[in-house]
Amino acid sequence: MEITTVAVLGGSGFVGRHVCHALAAEGYRVRVATRDREQAKEQLILLPTVDVETVDVHDPAQLPAFARGADAMINLVGVLHDGSGDRSFRAAHVELARKAVAACRESGVPRLLHMSALAADRAGPSAYLRSKGEAEAIVRDSALAWTVFRPSVIFGRDDSFLNLFALALRFSPMMALACPNARFQPVFVEDVAAAFVKSLADRGSHGRSYDLCGPRVYRLRELVEYVGAVTGHRRPVIGLNDALSWCQALALELLPVKLMTRDNYHSMKVDSVCSCAPPFGITPTPLEAVAPSWLGNRTPRARYQEFRAGRSGS
Numbered sequence: 001m002e003i004t005t006v007a008v009l010g011g012s013g014f015v016g017r018h019v020c021h022a023l024a025a026e027g028y029r030v031r032v033a034t035r036d037r038e039q040a041k042e043q044l045i046l047l048p049t050v051d052v053e054t055v056d057v058h059d060p061a062q063l064p065a066f067a068r069g070a071d072a073m074i075n076l077v078g079v080l081h082d083g084s085g086d087r088s089f090r091a092a093h094v095e096l097a098r099k100a101v102a103a104c105r106e107s108g109v110p111r112l113l114h115m116s117a118l119a120a121d122r123a124g125p126s127a128y129l130r131s132k133g134e135a136e137a138i139v140r141d142s143a144l145a146w147t148v149f150r151p152s153v154i155f156g157r158d159d160s161f162l163n164l165f166a167l168a169l170r171f172s173p174m175m176a177l178a179c180p181n182a183r184f185q186p187v188f189v190e191d192v193a194a195a196f197v198k199s200l201a202d203r204g205s206h207g208r209s210y211d212l213c214g215p216r217v218y219r220l221r222e223l224v225e226y227v228g229a230v231t232g233h234r235r236p237v238i239g240l241n242d243a244l245s246w247c248q249a250l251a252l253e254l255l256p257v258k259l260m261t262r263d264n265y266h267s268m269k270v271d272s273v274c275s276c277a278p279p280f281g282i283t284p285t286p287l288e289a290v291a292p293s294w295l296g297n298r299t300p301r302a303r304y305q306e307f308r309a310g311r312s313g314s
């Protein structure tokens with residue numbers, strides 16, 4: 001099967017933008033479905049082979065119409081916090097996986113790449129992991145040429161993970177950290193994007209699931225301390241015990257902007273690590289090799305140097 005055109009759901013998000021860039025760099029024609037075309041266009045407009053369309057992916061009529069003519073679909077839609085309606089785990093993960101499979105069948109798209117998460121499991125400790133596990137099962141049970149990706153937490157210049165810690169450390173004198181011993185194996189977003197693109201035309205990846213992890217396992221506390229060191233905002237990190245971690249998650253869940261929920265606390269009960277070799281010959285990028293390039297320039301010294309460089313260049 002020759003693949004030239006790819007229909008992407010969730011292509012405007014953090015991972016999606018990198019996947020679209022990587023697809024465009026390989027010469028694929030890319031169609032991105034979004035709820036907000038103007039916002040998505042800002043991120044993807046410079047890519048000549050990428051078109052952005054307003055589509056309600058939950059609408060069983062609109063999704064097959066969007067997919068028609070594509071050779072493959074990539075589903076990256078996901079929510080970290082359970083919302084209402086189309087923003088619930090059930091709608092955004094489980095029902096959308098079902099609709100994506102149905103749309104592929106109806107519109108004759110033979111190939112489906114599906115984004116899940118490491119430790120996704122129908123019997124997992126959190127609603128997030130259970131819904132991701134259910135969605136995986138739907139994709140695996142389809143008669144399509146499917147491939148599932150299960151990354152640990154993903155980092156990159158525009159992530160909501162290391163950058164969130166950087167922001168919190170910048171503005172607070174100390175950090176009370178829930179689940180300090182939770183284990184992660186962060187994977188670089190460009191490695192994740194490369195895995196999607198390399199698998200597209202690789203028949204050996206049909207019917208397979210891939211765990212995607214970086215080269216090193218970290219405890220959450222280590223990651224926060226690392227961000228503090230690189231940004232120049234070293235703060236005392238006070239690890240909360242299990243009961244206090246739960247209480248903090250509850251308190252944060254009640255804020256209008258959700259930074260953490262009790263479901264996230266339950267997700268962190270399982271290690272987000274893997275021991276398998278990285279697929280497609282990708283050498284996983286170490287966090288320390290790239291993160292300082294965007295976190296490091298937050299130190300006053302780096303900002304001063306940046307300012308001087310800007311002035312001398314002007």
Ligand SMILES: NC(=O)c1ccc[n+]([C@@H]2O[C@H](COP(=O)([O-])OP(=O)(O)OC[C@H]3O[C@@H](n4cnc5c(N)ncnc54)[C@H](OP(=O)(O)O)[C@@H]3O)[C@@H](O)[C@H]2O)c1
Nearest residue numbers: 010012013014015034035076077078086087092117153154
């Ligand atoms: N980031 C990580 O560390 C990580 C780790 C493991 C797995 N994952 C998985 O990777 C995928 C992408 O994550 P991300 O970090 O790139 O997320 P993101 O930045 O929040 O992007 C999510 C994308 O999904 C779309 N979307 C979100 N909710 C939707 C809804 N209710 N209905 C329709 N579309 C919706 C958004 O599109 P529009 O707003 O343009 O419509 C957006 O493009 C998700 O499935 C996530 O679970 C991420």
